[in-house]
Amino acid sequence: MDPAFIIGVIIAFGALIAMINMEGASITALLLPAPMILVLGSTIGVGIASHTLRDTILAVKSLGSMVRGPKKTPAAVIPFLVGYAEKARSEGLLSLEQELDSAPDDFTRKALQALADGTDAEDLRTVMEDEIAASSTRNRVAAKFYSALGGYAPTIGIVGTVVSLTHVLEQLDEPDKLGHMIAAAFVATLWGLLSANFIWNPIAGRLNRIGAVELERMTLVTEGMLAIHAGSAPHLVEERLQAMSSVKPKASKKSADAA
Incomplete structure (x- = not known):
């Protein structure tokens, strides 16, 4: 679990309370x-x-993954893919079916099953890229929903303030109450700005970032599986995936021994 969102929100509200x-x-x-x-x-x-109602349901469901953070970093799947390359090279693609239960995620598991089933390389790429596109669309829709809330909130806060000030003007014959009522009227504007910048926009930004991490991870898995399908040597698979990864993984024990 990545606690950045929880930590950040606590710091933001803590500074406000201070x-x-x-x-x-x-x-x-x-x-x-x-x-x-x-x-x-x-x-x-x-x-x-x-x-749409479907967009709303998707956005609500995304809150869990938003709080937890990415399932795995892109670099974390590289050792798995290198291990699959070694097994496929020594025992054949069909042997990868034995790795299904230990796969790090559903996307990798589906790719392994496709390799074990003898799927053509072009068909494998098409299926995996379609899955990536669908995942990216879901992440984008959820992030856009919360970004829209962040845009609406300040304006709705102003609406609340206008409504309250209208009520204040009705009480001009009671000047001793005006100060308190005017102050209360601006609370709506405060909550509009507060919710937009402390809640909705951070959620949208985090969903965008999680989507980018997931996209990179799925792209690495796709390229790794296609390289395995082509019979590439394990060390070449590792070098290529490390070059594609924005965060380099720690050196494996085998690599350290070889050095």
Whole structure:
């Protein structure tokens, strides 16, 4: 699990609370139910309205993977692929069926099964690239949903403030209450900006980053499996995948011994 999102959000809200306390204000003045319900509820509502129901369900389901982070780093699959290359070279492609249960992820497992089944190289590439495209589309839709919420939230906050100020103008005959009411009116704008920049936009940004990591990992698996299908030597497979990886893996024990 990658705790970056949780750590970042805690730091952001912690800094906000620290500022409130240092200025002698009360955090309870910001926790007003009415503006919070308007901003959060309406933001989610218009977000759903601007997407399909399927997009919304996909976005909600993506929250789990967003918090957990990428399943594996791209570099982490390289040792698996090198091991598959060694096994295929010594025992044949059919032997890769024995590795299905220990595969690091479903995408790699499907590729192994295709290799063991004797799938043609061109068909294998087509199937794997289609899977990559589908995964990228899902990640992009989920990220766009939360990015849209981040765009709507500040404007909805302003709407809440305007509504509250309208109520304030109705109370001009009670000047002793105006200060408190005007301050409360701006809480809606605060929550609009706060939710956009502390919640929705960070979620969208993290989903985009996770999608990029997953895309790189799946691309490495695709190229590795095609190299195995072509009968490439294991050390050539390793060198190529390491060159493609943005993060270089630690040297394997075999490589260290050879050096």
